[in-house]
Amino acid sequence: MRLKVLNISFAVFFAFLVSCLYYLQIIKGPAYKEMGHRNSIRLLSINAPRGIIYDRRNIKIAENILSFGVFIVPQEVVELDSTLKRLSEILDCPESLLKRNYNRNYQAPFAPCEVKRNVSKKDAILIEELRLDMRGVIVKELPLRSYPYAHAFAHLAGYIGEINKSELSALRSYGYAMKDLIGKEGVERLADNVLRGKSGGMQIQVDNRGRQVKVLNLKRPVKGEDVYLTVDAGLQDFIWKAMGEKRGAAIFMDPHTGEILSLVSTPSYDPNESVASILYDSDAPLMNRALMGQYPPGSVFKILIGLAGLESGSITPQTNFVCNGRLAIGKAVFNCWNLDGHGAMDIRQAIAESCNVFFYNAGLILKAEKIYEYARRLGFGKKTGIELSGEKEGFVPTRAWKRMQVRERWFAGDTVNLSIGQGYLLVTPLQIVRLVAAIANGGELVQPHVLKRKGRASGSVRLRLDAKNIEILRDAMKGVVEEEDGTGARARSSVVSISGKTGTSQAGPGLDTHAWFTGFAPSEDPEVCFVIFLEHGGSGGDVSAMIARKAVEYWYRNRRPSSVVRHP
Amino acid sequence: MLKLELKKYKDFDWVLAGSAMAVFCLGLLFLVSSTYPNKLDFVMRQAAWFLLGCLIFIFIININYRKIVGVGNIFYSLIVALLVSVLIFGSRRFGAQRWVSIGAFNMQPSEFGKLFITITLVQYLTSHKDYRSLKTMLMAFLIVMVPFVLILKEPDLGTALMLIPIVFVLLYIWGAPLRYLLGIIFCGVISSPLAWFFLKDYQKERLLVFMDPSIDPLGAGYTIIQSKIAIGSGGVLGKGWLSGTQNQLNFLAERHTDFIFSVAGEEWGLAGCLILTGLFYILIRRAIFIAEKANDPCGRLLAVGIATMVGIQVIVNISMTMGFMPVVGLPLPFVSYGGSSLLVNMMALGLLESIAIHR
Numbered sequence: 001m002r003l004k005v006l007n008i009s010f011a012v013f014f015a016f017l018v019s020c021l022y023y024l025q026i027i028k029g030p031a032y033k034e035m036g037h038r039n040s041i042r043l044l045s046i047n048a049p050r051g052i053i054y055d056r057r058n059i060k061i062a063e064n065i066l067s068f069g070v071f072i073v074p075q076e077v078v079e080l081d082s083t084l085k086r087l088s089e090i091l092d093c094p095e096s097l098l099k100r101n102y103n104r105n106y107q108a109p110f111a112p113c114e115v116k117r118n119v120s121k122k123d124a125i126l127i128e129e130l131r132l133d134m135r136g137v138i139v140k141e142l143p144l145r146s147y148p149y150a151h152a153f154a155h156l157a158g159y160i161g162e163i164n165k166s167e168l169s170a171l172r173s174y175g176y177a178m179k180d181l182i183g184k185e186g187v188e189r190l191a192d193n194v195l196r197g198k199s200g201g202m203q204i205q206v207d208n209r210g211r212q213v214k215v216l217n218l219k220r221p222v223k224g225e226d227v228y229l230t231v232d233a234g235l236q237d238f239i240w241k242a243m244g245e246k247r248g249a250a251i252f253m254d255p256h257t258g259e260i261l262s263l264v265s266t267p268s269y270d271p272n273e274s275v276a277s278i279l280y281d282s283d284a285p286l287m288n289r290a291l292m293g294q295y296p297p298g299s300v301f302k303i304l305i306g307l308a309g310l311e312s313g314s315i316t317p318q319t320n321f322v323c324n325g326r327l328a329i330g331k332a333v334f335n336c337w338n339l340d341g342h343g344a345m346d347i348r349q350a351i352a353e354s355c356n357v358f359f360y361n362a363g364l365i366l367k368a369e370k371i372y373e374y375a376r377r378l379g380f381g382k383k384t385g386i387e388l389s390g391e392k393e394g395f396v397p398t399r400a401w402k403r404m405q406v407r408e409r410w411f412a413g414d415t416v417n418l419s420i421g422q423g424y425l426l427v428t429p430l431q432i433v434r435l436v437a438a439i440a441n442g443g444e445l446v447q448p449h450v451l452k453r454k455g456r457a458s459g460s461v462r463l464r465l466d467a468k469n470i471e472i473l474r475d476a477m478k479g480v481v482e483e484e485d486g487t488g489a490r491a492r493s494s495v496v497s498i499s500g501k502t503g504t505s506q507a508g509p510g511l512d513t514h515a516w517f518t519g520f521a522p523s524e525d526p527e528v529c530f531v532i533f534l535e536h537g538g539s540g541g542d543v544s545a546m547i548a549r550k551a552v553e554y555w556y557r558n559r560r561p562s563s564v565v566r567h568p
Numbered sequence: 569m570l571k572l573e574l575k576k577y578k579d580f581d582w583v584l585a586g587s588a589m590a591v592f593c594l595g596l597l598f599l600v601s602s603t604y605p606n607k608l609d610f611v612m613r614q615a616a617w618f619l620l621g622c623l624i625f626i627f628i629i630n631i632n633y634r635k636i637v638g639v640g641n642i643f644y645s646l647i648v649a650l651l652v653s654v655l656i657f658g659s660r661r662f663g664a665q666r667w668v669s670i671g672a673f674n675m676q677p678s679e680f681g682k683l684f685i686t687i688t689l690v691q692y693l694t695s696h697k698d699y700r701s702l703k704t705m706l707m708a709f710l711i712v713m714v715p716f717v718l719i720l721k722e723p724d725l726g727t728a729l730m731l732i733p734i735v736f737v738l739l740y741i742w743g744a745p746l747r748y749l750l751g752i753i754f755c756g757v758i759s760s761p762l763a764w765f766f767l768k769d770y771q772k773e774r775l776l777v778f779m780d781p782s783i784d785p786l787g788a789g790y791t792i793i794q795s796k797i798a799i800g801s802g803g804v805l806g807k808g809w810l811s812g813t814q815n816q817l818n819f820l821a822e823r824h825t826d827f828i829f830s831v832a833g834e835e836w837g838l839a840g841c842l843i844l845t846g847l848f849y850i851l852i853r854r855a856i857f858i859a860e861k862a863n864d865p866c867g868r869l870l871a872v873g874i875a876t877m878v879g880i881q882v883i884v885n886i887s888m889t890m891g892f893m894p895v896v897g898l899p900l901p902f903v904s905y906g907g908s909s910l911l912v913n914m915m916a917l918g919l920l921e922s923i924a925i926h927r
């Protein structure tokens with residue numbers, strides 16, 4: 001009887017064992033299987049080579065060159081401290097730095113951990129030879145992003161850097177991960193999703209101490225796609241050099257397609273170096289002045305006033321205003337730059353000689369509202385929509401704005417100032433070049449862009465301007481350069497006929513004026529339009545006009561596909 | 569004479585011996601896997617111990633178990649002496665002093681203690697027929713108490729605790745009144761919180777970790793968590809012999825000794841586990857069957873004692889690898905690596921056959 005009880009007890013216990021097994025292996029089985037995988041399988045990502053950035057003639061603007069990096073494989077190293085000491089002697093860099101890099105980059109015992117990058121070839125060979133003495137130290141070839149044009153393309157190409165927290169949280173769902181390199185500025189940034197490719201990975205089986213046992217799976221990385229720009233590297237480099245030490249921006253654009261041929265901003269920086277040191281530089285080298293800088297346009301705005309006057313019928317080609325050097329409105333007196341007076345002026349002459357008084361009168365007839373309307377139509381006060389990030393809108397003032405913000409009513413003097421591109425008005429160099437493009441191409445507001453596109457660029461707008469009016473303005477701009485009294489005579493070239501408009505805008509009390517020169521070439525059948533802007537660069541007819549002439553001549557000589565641009 | 573010999577062996581329990589043999593063979597396969605791909609040292613040694621065990625087994629089945637029980641007090645003196653010598657001369661491993669060197673071999677007296685104390689108890693109880701005497705019962709407890717304390721001192725909590733169910737089952741089958749037994753159990757349960765103060769720190773830790781393995785996932789809880797992962801991830805059919813990742817990649821601690829069942833669970837799955845536990849169940853059922861067939865209290869008690877000894881170890885060991893019982897150092901009979909354990913189990917098997925034969 002008591003034996004039977006014993007029998008039953010054992011039966012119950014064994015039933016308990018069986019149900020425990022069932023619970024663990026069947027009910028919880030999949031969960032434990034997953035935990036087992038996580039235990040023993042590690043993922044190691046392999047970065048994809050980044051796509052190359054080419055200019056319009058397939059010249060490399062950003063590429064990957066080989067550099068050498070020194071790595072330590074933690075599971076193979078015998079004595080970490082003595083190994084690091086040895087390396088610090090060979091590489092001539094502090095041991096503490098190597099140690100810090102090691103700790104920062106450590107992933108897993110089997111994963112090579114970078115302790116020093118950009119090691120010279122000589123050191124790399126030396127370490128390779130000493131390999132037997134230093135177990136676990138390896139030299140690997142690393143792709144290094146290189147920008148052969150350095151400063152010249154800094155703002156266009158941009159640079160790459162390690163992903164930061166806010167970028168990571170925004171882009172995590174697009175497959176970005178910690179320590180990824182990501183484009184920070186320029187094309188590197190705007191085309192990052194194309195350039196970066198797809199990183200591959202290795203599934204590695206590890207033991208209980210995390211050491212690699214074997215590779216289970218290998219997914220090869222997919223190289224990023226190459227990106228082709230509309231920019232001409234030779235022209236870009238030429239203009240960058242022509243700008244020299246001056247601060248400012250220069251843009252060359254195809255007036256028919258909106259393709260940016262060159263976009264330079266100075267001062268610049270070398271994207272091959274770390275940008276950390278120049279982040280707070282007072283010259284703001286990181287700022288792309290071509291589309292982030294907002295300045296009063298000065299006399300180059302007269303193109304718009306003239307266009308608005310003719311289009312709206314406020315003035316005709318025959319309208320004359322007499323300039324005797326100044327215009328008095330109430331008690332205020334507004335000077336022309338030529339205090340002796342230009343005499344009787346029509347629109348053509350007024351643009352060629354940049355007569356202020358003519359445009360004071362034209363502006364007063366037009367009124368601020370009409371000026372605002374035409375400025376908006378021609379893309380002022382809003383972004384052009386170029387792909388590059390950080391573009392500014394500029395500003396076109398209105399009566400209502402002044403009442404609200406300045407708490408003053410709009411005076412006739414405000415209209416007068418606006419008519420010569422002064423006062424509250426702010427524009428970006430990119431907006432100016434687009435205005436000129438509309439004159440050059442016969443009335444189309446193009447969409448500026450730097451990425452090569454198939455077919456016509458979208459975003460261009462036909463403005464339905466009267467061809468006769470455009471012809472008048474073109475003729476006037478030709479006069480600026482060609483005529484004896486033209487303000488842009490220094491842009492006159494024996495190589496190619498250039499049309500343009502100077503601008504000398506007040507930068508504020510006590511500061512040198514900003515110098516503008518914008519135009520197109522060849523005058524008869526424009527193929528390129530441009531703006532050269534120099535911050536506090538003096539008179540618009542001076543240095544900026546000369547730079548424009550040199551650059552246009554360079555472009556003209558090299559513009560044909562047959563003429564090869566040599567790689568610097 | 570020969571005829572008589574053969575007639576004598578006709579009662580040899582083939583099912584019992586066969587199931588034990590099968591368990592051992594399966595165990596050897598697990599052992600190969602748990603030490604793979606290192607040398608087969610452990611396997612060869614285990615096999616050698618088995619052969620020695622077979623000799624002892626054959627030797628014992630030819631002796632009438634009554635003679636062995638008759639000298640139970642000698643076994644008792646021997647084991648107490650050995651346990652004392654362990655505490656004095658013993659070698660330390662893993663923070664416990666459980667082994668004593670005899671020549672080139674390390675012996676674990678507490679393993680033998682389980683069986684020898686069972687024999688002693690059987691001797692004592694068969695010589696006393698006053699089932700209702702509380703004195704006799706307490707005396708039985710006292711007999712156990714001396715080696716119990718010595719083993720506890722090593723410390724080897726698992727083996728020491730093993731003795732308690734053996735006493736109770738023996739007293740129960742012997743015929744002690746149920747109310748006495750329940751009373752003692754009641755007192756034990758009441759006073760058990762006091763025992764907390766006598767436990768070593770690592771033993772307390774093990775108990776706490778059993779309650780919640782996640783309190784110390786890298787320390788004491790690690791073994792349990794990894795073992796559960798191993799068994800759980802085995803699923804229905806397992807990952808295949810020599811293919812368990814938990815096992816082969818070293819995540820399982822103690823996997824050739826106390827945690828060998830985790831290897832079985834991972835590589836052989838539910839199917840393998842059911843076969844193994846099934847064989848154990850047959851073995852224990854068979855031992856109790858022998859107790860039923862035994863025609864004297866001596867044989868019945870001895871068989872029951874051995875069945876309990878083996879059965880409790882199986883249940884506790886398997887439950888502990890699955891995380892359903894605290895980790896106490898108990899080997900899985902016939903499977904875990906260890907000479908002392910294997911020899912004791914072979915002796916126990918021999919005694920069972922002796923009971924079956926010498927009716």
